[in-house]
Amino acid sequence: MQLDDLDFADDLALLSQTQQQMQEKMTSVAAASAAVGLNIHKGKSRIIRYNTACTNPITINGEDLEDVKTSTYLGSIIDEHGGSDADVKARIGKARAAYLQLKNTWNSKQLSTNTK
Template sequence: MDVINGGVDLLPGERLLDLEYADDIVLLCDNAQGMQSALNQLAISVRRYGMCFAPSKCKVLLQDWQDSNPVLTLDGEQIEVVEKFVYLGSCISAGGGVNDEINSRIVKARAAYTNLGHLWSLRDASLAVKGRIYNASVRAVLLYSCETWPLRVEDVRRLSV
């Protein structure tokens, strides 16, 4: 994409414009003009392949922008500004913290634990087997993508299981 003022600084002389996975995309820009340019160019690019975006499914998350109330559009429709959104199963928040993500992970891990309730009461399953199932099914849900979290001491305490 040929985008004016698009992307964010990654390394000196290197800019990161987007993150892509399957049919999910995140555009990264450090100002409203660059973001609108990226949105326009993306809309043109996908039309070449007979595709289109659903603006109602698109969101804008502002982080350290000077203009905190930009009006960004995709195919003539205004895009909703949000404080957080879910991308590839992880909650991304405007402040960059992980509190919302940890809360979400705890809820999902509790649900995974509850769904396996029949297993926890089995007398025939050894504690070692239950432990392995717990680690694979519950703990894995709790700690999904934790490698990318900027944790504080209080966050680590909440996650200790």
């Protein structure tokens, strides 16, 4: 099974095999959005290229979209290598920060185990 896009509420991730397919999808999404009165925010739209040498720009209404090496989609970090290392490191860092904020509570002798 091959995914063509990932949709959630007002977030959309388009997936394509070629630059031409991606441009066609962007043009189609922009046209469908405009037809119902919606606009695509070009400043929030990014392109991540995975395993390609093609650097032709992807455009919406004649404006180039930004090429980036990493981006966050629904809280997960996506990178140009397709790996999850950056996302896992970020999540471990968040968990560590949450633990450290509660460390004094966990180690407190004044609070019972049930309260903790």
